[in-house]
Amino acid sequence: MASTENETETVCRVCGFDGEVFWEGGWPNEAAICPCCGNEPDVGDASVMGLRNYRGYWVGHGAPWDSPSAERKHKRQDWDLLKQMENIPPQWR
Numbered sequence: 001m002a003s004t005e006n007e008t009e010t011v012c013r014v015c016g017f018d019g020e021v022f023w024e025g026g027w028p029n030e031a032a033i034c035p036c037c038g039n040e041p042d043v044g045d046a047s048v049m050g051l052r053n054y055r056g057y058w059v060g061h062g063a064p065w066d067s068p069s070a071e072r073k074h075k076r077q078d079w080d081l082l083k084q085m086e087n088i089p090p091q092w093r
């Protein structure tokens with residue numbers, strides 16, 4: 001875990017969306033919410049099993065964006081869920 005201590009994470013650990021500060025210095029940014037999967041970073045996300053549960057639940061419901069306004073604002077025309085998921089760091093897959 002020491003290697004992440006000074007890192008800023010802008011990629012959602014659940015869905016791979018890149019564009020918000022989700023983690024900073026090893027701590028979750030509680031003000032952040034992923035516009036794509038709706039995950040709010042919290043210490044529970046430090047477990048890859050918890051992330052897989054949330055991700056499985058989200059994808060199982062059709063991978064809906066968090067809200068229509070978030071979708072309009074952040075979803076690109078060529079958005080591809082599987083491509084986005086390639087952003088997920090290997091340790092959180």
Ligand SMILES: [Zn+2]
Nearest residue numbers: 012015034037
């Ligand atoms: Zn997400």
